[in-house]
Amino acid sequence: MGEIKVSVPDEKEEKFRKAAMKVFGHKRGSISKAATKALDEWAERMSFETDIKMPEDPVEFLEGNMAGVEESGVELQEKASEVRIDEVSN
Amino acid sequence: MKYLIDANIFLEAQLEEGKSEVCRGFLAEVRDGSIEGVLTMFHADTVAVMMENKGFQDKISGFMLSLYMYKGLDVFTLELSGKAEAMMSDNGLSFDDSIAVQTMEELEIEKIVSYDDDFDGVRERITPREVLKNAT
Numbered sequence: 001m002g003e004i005k006v007s008v009p010d011e012k013e014e015k016f017r018k019a020a021m022k023v024f025g026h027k028r029g030s031i032s033k034a035a036t037k038a039l040d041e042w043a044e045r046m047s048f049e050t051d052i053k054m055p056e057d058p059v060e061f062l063e064g065n066m067a068g069v070e071e072s073g074v075e076l077q078e079k080a081s082e083v084r085i086d087e088v089s090n
Numbered sequence: 091m092k093y094l095i096d097a098n099i100f101l102e103a104q105l106e107e108g109k110s111e112v113c114r115g116f117l118a119e120v121r122d123g124s125i126e127g128v129l130t131m132f133h134a135d136t137v138a139v140m141m142e143n144k145g146f147q148d149k150i151s152g153f154m155l156s157l158y159m160y161k162g163l164d165v166f167t168l169e170l171s172g173k174a175e176a177m178m179s180d181n182g183l184s185f186d187d188s189i190a191v192q193t194m195e196e197l198e199i200e201k202i203v204s205y206d207d208d209f210d211g212v213r214e215r216i217t218p219r220e221v222l223k224n225a226t
Contacts, residue, residue: 064104065146
């Protein structure tokens with residue numbers, strides 16, 4: 001069996017321990033079972049079959065992506081609702 | 091303090107006008123985990139819909155994947171029952187904004203980071219600049 005040591009904020013640790021005990025009971029091995037399940041689910045979600053590279057930095061990635069668009073963010077968001085309605089009705 | 095982050099913040103961050111820099115500054119704090127936020131899957135889709143509509147389809151995959159990289163961001167999916175409940179409240183908001191309010195209700199989030207003044211008088215709204223000011 002492998003071993004992974006992780007550091008997490010106190011409140012997340014407490015929340016995780018409580019959830020693990022609730023699901024797997026107050027017995028030895030509950031935390032490991034819950035952690036294995038969580039790790040497995042996360043790794044599964046991340047194993048997308050695509051050639052697309054993750055951006056190096058999520059915020060730098062945004063810069064200038066929609067350059068040249070003149071509407072504001074709020075106007076665009078409102079327009080998105082209209083676009084969705086149009087797509088549904090066509 | 092955890093905030094709900096509206097779609098217009100991610101949209102502004104990608105534009106070239108005045109608010110884009112402060113939005114990216116705010117999102118950088120979320121990326122680093124010093125500010126915690128929630129984005130609904132519906133609002134992530136809203137951003138993608140407008141990126142597509144404006145001809146930036148090639149950037150949508152990168153945008154979606156980039157959401158995994160924020161230490162302080164949770165992407166939340168509202169259940170169908172939550173969406174139904176959102177439309178039952180008589181607050182005069184659009185479906186989009188009602189989804190935000192319902193999510194705040196369910197996750198017990200007090201403030202929404204948004205430039206949309208439709209929330210004023212319904213929920214406490216705060217701008218990225220104000221969040222950054224409060225954080226210092």
